[in-house]
Amino acid sequence: MSTSFPAAISPSASGSPITLSDITFAWPDGTAVFKHLSATIPAGVTSIVGANGAGKTTLLRLIAGDLRPTSGSITATGSIGLVDQHPQANQTDTVADVLGITDRVAALRHIEAGSVDPDDYTVIGDDWDIEARAVAELSGIGLGTLELDRTVGEVSGGEATLLAIAARLLDRPTVLILDEPTNNLDPRARRLLFDAIDRFAGSVLLISHDLELLERVNTTMELYRGDLRAFGGAYSLYRQTMESEQDSVAAAVVTASNDLRKQRREMIEAQTKLAHRARTARKAEAEKRVPKIIAHGRRSAAQVSAGKLRTEVAADVDAAKEHLNDVAADVRNDLTAKIALPELSIATRREIVVDDELPVDGPERIRVAGANGSGKTTLLRRIIDDEAIQVPYCFVPQLITFDDENRSIAEAMADAHPELTLMHIHSALARMLFRGDRSKQRLSTLSGGERLRVALAIGLAGTTPAELLIIDEPTNNLDIETVEQLAAALNGWNGALVLVSHDENFVDRVGISRTVTL
Incomplete structure (x- = not known):
């Protein structure tokens, strides 16, 4: 509006x-x-x-x-x-309702039928061409066949x-x-x-x-x-800029880390030197090689000198730590994180999907294409319902929901795979970038990209790994970083893949061996 x-x-x-x-x-x-x-x-x-x-x-x-x-x-x-x-x-x-012209079109109809009601003229105002403009706008965006009352x-x-x-x-x-x-x-x-x-x-x-x-x-x-x-x-120039900046940040982190190691090494050397001096002074005083008053003065001076040195060295270490923390804060994990799909090997001639419309053999990578309403999602669900799939598979639908949205990510994984140990659960979730306390996050709080990663984690886990991935319009409602992470992960997937996607750039990056057009 x-x-x-x-x-x-x-x-x-x-x-x-x-x-x-x-x-x-x-x-x-x-x-x-x-x-x-x-x-x-x-x-x-x-x-x-x-x-x-x-x-x-x-x-x-x-x-x-x-x-x-x-x-x-x-x-x-x-x-x-x-x-x-x-x-x-x-x-x-109706189409007219969406366009916001229902009242004005109705007033035009009344006037065309002979109405002289002032309210009709008030409703129209100066928009006597509103219907023609609406039809032109619809035609310009490819909807010229839509009737206003549809x-x-x-x-x-x-x-x-x-x-x-x-x-x-x-x-x-x-x-x-x-x-x-x-x-x-x-x-x-x-x-x-x-x-x-x-x-x-x-x-x-x-x-x-x-x-x-x-x-x-x-x-x-x-x-x-x-x-x-x-x-x-465009976006590609933005990515080039960010990657160049991150290269510089990575180099700065290495330099700062090396400096911190150097300062810590110097601190150890200083502490060793001070300890040696203290032992030598105590030994000389014990053996009474110098008068007591002189030994006491030397000890006091040494303590002042040692305290000053410790303060200076500690300050250098603290400064190196602070600099490293400042530089590390600029590291963009969101630009470098990678989804890791499990590795497997499938024989080229193995029957994956036995179906006349969508046969799949071996590690084929198939795109199902077609106009809106052509039946792409229906085809996917049919091969699943008809039990045409001959291997363990993972299906990720357009709308990802969970049985109990109040469960945590780790709990949902455990519910789906009770045979897995806690270590295996966290390992499977880590491959999908849910590390540490992230696995405790409630399903109801997840974004679209996080939901997709949870669905993949659950679908690909277990003692019998999936050999076929079926994914329906995965890029809908994903942030661009997850799109790029998913494209890279699917590109490296060794199993069979059936993909429905309208995003040509995404499809190109995933890599497809065959397209089935409906």
Whole structure:
């Protein structure tokens, strides 16, 4: 919807469409999301990247006016139109309802039928071409065949997303905000979306895990630890910059570690030297080689000197420790973490799936492709229900749920695999980046990417490992780091793979040997 600015948001007179000034936001329970965030979002097409839970969607809702900052201000040029991740929840709404033109179209119909009711003219205002504009907007985004009285429940998920975008474009916003717009879109719908973004005259601000879409932006902004940082160019340039920075950070950590070892070695050498001096002084005093008053003076001077040296050496060690901690704080584990799938070996001619429509032999890597509604998910579920699969397998559906969301990750793993020891459970979870206390996290608190990793951990664990992975649209609702981790893991998977994905860039990175098109 196109937003009217609340008190905290005001029109901007600057060349940048959005300015955040000292924004602080916390949820009602006191959980802080942003503290004193300031940033300028430039004109053009801008993406915001960051890990799940970083606050990307919350930031978009603040900018759109759906949420109010606790303090600070948001300045925006013109009007804002927001399309969220789940744009159509009411299945009984009509296309006209979604477009927000039901009353105006009805008033037009009344006038065309001869009505002279002033209310009809008031409803229409200056929008006498609203129906024509709506049809043109729908046609421009590939929905020209949709009738205005058709319900949302009658259209596919991809069409519902495109419809929501058409509705916002019809409002003629200055800034269009899109939260994961390629979810549920088939290749044709994605092309239509890309074309619509290219044609849009205003600025676009988006969140996406879609690597192809992220390569089409003018500016990439990273949300990390509550701060926004801008990188000129597409996602790949951002990654190059971050990887270069992390190489420098890694080198700095090595240098700081070496310096700390050097300072500790010097401290040991100093302590050894002081201990030797003390022993020599005590021996000389005991043997009365020097007068007592002189020995006492020497001992006092030595103690002062030793204390001063210890203080200086300890200060050098503490400084080296602090420097190492400062440098190590810049290490980005989120950019280097890797999902590790279990290794196995499958004979080339082994029958994996015996099915006329989707046969799988040996370690084949098969993509199931097709337009929205073509039956891709139905095919996957049919081969499972028909018991066509001849080997242990792991199926990861689009919507990942658990029987008891109040259980912890480790408890869910133990429930699924009671035969595993605690050591094996933690080892399996560690391969999916759930290390230490992370395994105690409640399932209900997990992000989309974390849910996928738990599902993989459970599906691939056990005394009889899975030899077939069946994954249905895995990149939906994942943060970009998890997408990259998953692509790398699947690329190295030695077992059989059946993949449904609309993300061409992701598919290319995974590596596919055969495509079955429905």
